[in-house]
Amino acid sequence: xxxxxxxxxxxxxxxxxxxxxxxxxxxxxxxxxxxxxxxxxxxxxxxxxxxxxxxxxxxxxxxxxxxxxxxxxxxxxxxxxxxxxxxxxxxxxxxxxxxxxxxxxxxxxxxxxxxxxxxxxxxxxxxxxxxxxxxxxxxxxxxxxxxxxxxxxxxxxxxxxxxxxxxxxxxxxxxxxxxxxxxxxxxxxxxxxxxxxxxxxxxxxxxxxxxxxxxxxxxxxxxxxxxxxxxxxxxxxxxxxxxxxxxxxxxxxxxxxxxxxxxxxxxxxxxxxxxxxxxxxxxxxxxxxxxxxxxxxxxxxxxxxxxxxxxxxxxxxxxxxxxxxxxxxxxxxxxxxxxxxxxxxxxxxxxxxxxxxxxxxxxxxxxxxxxxxxxxxxxxxxxxxxxxxxxxxxxxxxxxxxxxxxxxxxxxxxxxxxxxxxxxxxxxxxxxxxxxxxxxxxxxxxxxxxxxxxxxxxxxxxxxxxxxxxxxxxxxxxxxxxxxxxxxxxxxxxxxx
Amino acid sequence: xxxxxxxxxxxxxxxxxxxxxxxxxxxxxxxxxxxxxxxxxxxxxxxxxxxxxxxxxxxxxxxxxxxxxxxxxxxxxxxxxxxxxxxxxxxxxxxxxxxxxxxxxxxxxxxxxxxxxxxxxxxxxxxxxxxxxxxxxxxxxxxxxxxxxxxxxxxxxxxxxxxxxxxxxxxxxxxxx
Numbered sequence: 001x002x003x004x005x006x007x008x009x010x011x012x013x014x015x016x017x018x019x020x021x022x023x024x025x026x027x028x029x030x031x032x033x034x035x036x037x038x039x040x041x042x043x044x045x046x047x048x049x050x051x052x053x054x055x056x057x058x059x060x061x062x063x064x065x066x067x068x069x070x071x072x073x074x075x076x077x078x079x080x081x082x083x084x085x086x087x088x089x090x091x092x093x094x095x096x097x098x099x100x101x102x103x104x105x106x107x108x109x110x111x112x113x114x115x116x117x118x119x120x121x122x123x124x125x126x127x128x129x130x131x132x133x134x135x136x137x138x139x140x141x142x143x144x145x146x147x148x149x150x151x152x153x154x155x156x157x158x159x160x161x162x163x164x165x166x167x168x169x170x171x172x173x174x175x176x177x178x179x180x181x182x183x184x185x186x187x188x189x190x191x192x193x194x195x196x197x198x199x200x201x202x203x204x205x206x207x208x209x210x211x212x213x214x215x216x217x218x219x220x221x222x223x224x225x226x227x228x229x230x231x232x233x234x235x236x237x238x239x240x241x242x243x244x245x246x247x248x249x250x251x252x253x254x255x256x257x258x259x260x261x262x263x264x265x266x267x268x269x270x271x272x273x274x275x276x277x278x279x280x281x282x283x284x285x286x287x288x289x290x291x292x293x294x295x296x297x298x299x300x301x302x303x304x305x306x307x308x309x310x311x312x313x314x315x316x317x318x319x320x321x322x323x324x325x326x327x328x329x330x331x332x333x334x335x336x337x338x339x340x341x342x343x344x345x346x347x348x349x350x351x352x353x354x355x356x357x358x359x360x361x362x363x364x365x366x367x368x369x370x371x372x373x374x375x376x377x378x379x380x381x382x383x384x385x386x387x388x389x390x391x392x393x394x395x396x397x398x399x400x401x402x403x404x405x406x407x408x409x410x411x412x413x414x415x416x417x418x419x420x421x422x423x424x425x426x427x428x429x430x431x432x433x434x435x436x437x438x439x440x441x442x443x444x445x446x447x448x449x450x451x452x453x454x455x456x457x458x459x460x461x462x463x464x465x466x467x468x469x470x471x472x473x474x475x476x477x478x479x480x481x482x483x484x485x486x487x488x489x490x491x492x493x494x495x496x497x
Numbered sequence: 498x499x500x501x502x503x504x505x506x507x508x509x510x511x512x513x514x515x516x517x518x519x520x521x522x523x524x525x526x527x528x529x530x531x532x533x534x535x536x537x538x539x540x541x542x543x544x545x546x547x548x549x550x551x552x553x554x555x556x557x558x559x560x561x562x563x564x565x566x567x568x569x570x571x572x573x574x575x576x577x578x579x580x581x582x583x584x585x586x587x588x589x590x591x592x593x594x595x596x597x598x599x600x601x602x603x604x605x606x607x608x609x610x611x612x613x614x615x616x617x618x619x620x621x622x623x624x625x626x627x628x629x630x631x632x633x634x635x636x637x638x639x640x641x642x643x644x645x646x647x648x649x650x651x652x653x654x655x656x657x658x659x660x661x662x663x664x665x666x667x668x669x670x671x672x673x674x
Contacts, residue, residue: 012654016635017530024582031588035595040661042526042595043606047660049525049534050607051629053518172611183615186608216615 007034011041015048097149100138101129103256104265104313120148123160126313129253130155135173137166137184138250143309146195150176159195163247164188166206176213179231183209183220190247202228202242210237243321244408245347245469252409258497265312271492272473280479282333282446287318287472301328305452310472311343311410311495317472318451326452326467333446335478336419340370340380341489342475346407347468355465356413357474359449366445369396370415371465376402378433380415380424385440388422397436399426410472412490416480419443425480430490432483446476509549512558513542518607519600520562526596527570527589537573541566559600567593602673606664609671613663621656628653 001009010027013019019027031038097116104126111121116130123143130139134152141147145160155162156176165188166173173184175191179199182191187206193199201210201223209220210229221237223229228240248256276284287307302318304325310317318327346354354372361367365384372378381396392398403411406428414427419441426433451474452467473493481489520541525534544565552561570593574583584592596603614622627638628649639649 008654008658012650014529015654015657016650017532018650019529019582021582024584028584028588031584032591038591038595039599042592042599042603043661043664044657045525046522046603046606047610047657047664048531049522050610051625051657051660052531053521053607183612185612216619 007037011044015045096131096133097152098131098133099128100131101253101257103127103253103260105143106314116149117151118149120146122146125309127248127253127256127309129250132173135166135184137164137173139164139173140248140250140253142248143313157191157193157199159193161190161192161247163190163249165250177231179213179233180210180237181213181215181218183211185209187225188249189223192246198230198232200228200230200240202240202244202247204242204244241347241468243347243468245345246319246321249408252496255496259495260313262497264493264495264497267492268312268495271489275475275489278477278479280477282335282476282478283329283331283474284476285327285329285451285474287316303328308470310470311493315472317343317345317470319470320452320467323466324453326450328448328450330448331446331476333476333478334366334443335446336443337478337480338368338415338417338444338446339477339479339481339486340415340475341473341477341481341486342413343410343472343493344413345410345470346372346403348407353465354469355452355467356471357449357451358465359445359447361445361447364445366442368417368444368446368449372403372413373398376404376407378403378413378415378426378428380417380426382417382419382424382438382442382444384442385419385422385438388437388439392436397424397426397438399428400434401428403428410495412493414481414486414489416486417444418480427483427486427490429494430487432486508554509546513545513562516559516562517542519559519604520566522603522607523563523593523596523600524566524570526592527567527584528573529583533573533577537566537569540569540573544569563593563597602668605668605671605673609664609667610660612667613660616663617656617659621652621659624652625656 007027007030010019010023010030013023014027031041099116105123105128106125108122108124111123112119123141123145125143127140127142130141130149131137132139132153132155137153139155140163142161142163145162146158147160147162148156148158150156153172154174154176158178162175164173164175164184166184166186175182175184177191177193177199178195179193180201182189182201185207187208188204189206189208190202190204191199192202201208203223203225205225207225208223210223210231211220212218221229226242228242230238230240232238272284275281287310304322305318305320305327307316308319309315320326340357342356344356353374355369356372357368357370359367359369362369362383367383369381369383370378378399379396380398387393387395387397403413412427412429416425416427417423418425422438422441423435424438425435451471453465521534521538524537524541525531528534528537541562545562548565552558570589571586574589577583583589614625617625627633627642628635635649635653636646639646642649644652
């Protein structure tokens with residue numbers, strides 16, 4: 001046996017508690033004289049410790065019982081808390097997955113919040129927030145979703161979307177999908193599975209690794225912040241744009257819970273019913289399944305975009321992902337006053353422009369284009385009427401405050417056009433942003449047009465504008481709503497509190 | 498407890514939660530077995546809370562906790578030294594100094610361990626999971642698995658060494674010297 005092998009053998013005996021006095025004395029001598037071995041010794045014991053702690057292993061089903069004889073009554077509360085922290089040989093289960101919050105959650109079959117590990121579930125409405133305490137991760141699951149909590153650090157996602165936020169410095173959460181396994185390396189990321197089609201992984205901060213599904217030893221690919229990848233069966237991964245707005249973030253849940261408790265759903269429905277009675281209503285486009293028929297009445301069709309959960313549990317919005325996703329519609333209206341209202345969740349669009357609503361026949365007077373530019377400002381243009389005053393004279397009217405802080409969450413946008421007053425007013429989240437004077441007194445013309453991809457170029461043309469995110473309601477009125485009315489529409493409809 | 502006690506309690510828990518893994522690693526480097534480390538750590542936790550009133554809020558909690566832990570380890574060695582061999586004061590000091598100077602690296606190593614565990618062959622992974630499950634006695638596990646006790650100890654030793662090597666590789670990739 002080589003000296004090193006002998007030293008390692010002594011170390012083993014020491015760590016097992018089987019060292020004889022002679023072994024311990026010899027080991028002590030090596031530790032005194034050999035700094036490299038001393039480093040190895042400390043690291044070896046550190047690994048031994050980590051293996052025994054709750055941080056890395058799957059939890060046992062046996063709950064060990066700890067004797068509190070040594071502790072006085074005075075110390076019991078703190079000792080109980082310490083026990084939770086320390087992990088091994090203590091009173092409580094070491095690993096848990098806990099249902100932390102829920103927002104209007106409805107399950108297809110019963111879902112017990114007591115024993116989550118090993119439980120499968122189908123979430124048909126709402127959101128839930130799970131705490132994987134062993135991985136120090138908070139995971140948000142949004143309906144519709146089918147999933148199973150495999151163990152204290154592993155979520156299997158059959159369909160739906162999840163967002164995970166792992167505490168800084170921690171790692172170990174796994175999300176398994178039919179198309180790839182995702183291994184967290186300390187990060188904030190999201191996964192979406194469209195059943196039978198594909199899975200997508202989006203990384204917002206930090207890094208994750210992906211590997212072939214179900215193969216523990218499969219080679220892994222690194223995915224860093226602001227990268228996204230799509231996995232399709234039988235095909236290689238495809239790079240995608242990160243869609244931050246697509247996924248509900250853990251910090252958003254608290255405000256959504258408060259909004260539900262404050263009765264925002266009811267207020268929103270009341271406001272909707274009231275607005276639908278407004279004589280100036282040109283079109284109210286919702287995206288509920290039955291509302292799809294209403295869109296057809298407006299000459300509409302949904303192309304590529306799909307219905308997902310709206311800003312309230314159980315309600316639907318339209319989600320635009322790919323470049324060609326859009327919704328066609330024709331309001332068939334000419335108006336001297338116009339108010340456009342919408343609720344959107346916007347992703348940051350790499351090309352720079354989020355196309356909200358574009359009529360088709362640009363270059364003819366009165367055509368309407370409404371968008372969010374890459375600097376976060378809104379632009380509302382009626383062809384033929386430019387900004388009349390310096391310093392933007394001759395440009396298209398734009399809002400003042402950038403919306404960048406509102407990307408990735410629900411935001412209420414409004415634009416009011418008044419031909420006779422020659423002005424455009426911009427509102428964000430119910431507040432007046434700016435009023436921009438325009439040159440002409442042209443009526444707005446709302447013929448065939450679209451939400452999303454601006455289809456003046458052939459499909460797939462890279463220069464086409466796109467909309468990336470969700471839209472929940474798009475409303476057109478042929479009168480100018482005032483600031484109070486717009487603020488009321490926002491306050492009644494916001495899902496947050 | 499009074500509201501002031503509540504505040505101190507919360508403050509203690511916050512600090513203890515943050516630093517407990519490092520203190521445990523420090524203690525583990527100074528005593529022979531995991532069971533010994535758990536015994537000492539329990540004493541350390543109780544003393545830290547009991548003396549938290551003397552701790553100044555601007556003080557370095559981890560350094561203070563290491564100091565308390567070292568005192569407890571020395572007391573433990575004094576008590577156990579009669580019936581078991583423990584390291585002398587000079588080697589204990591050398592190990593304590595190394596563990597304290599490399600606290601961040603040791604924390605990174607514990608984090609890196611997850612990746613290394615996932616690279617283990619399934620059989621080794623299952624063995625580690627079984628051996629380190631709370632309440633498991635190695636001799637009973639060896640019997641259940643049909644291994645000689647010494648053979649099981651040696652297998653686990655080889656796995657731990659492999660994990661040390663693996664974590665060193667991960668740490669090197671992350672830029673640790």
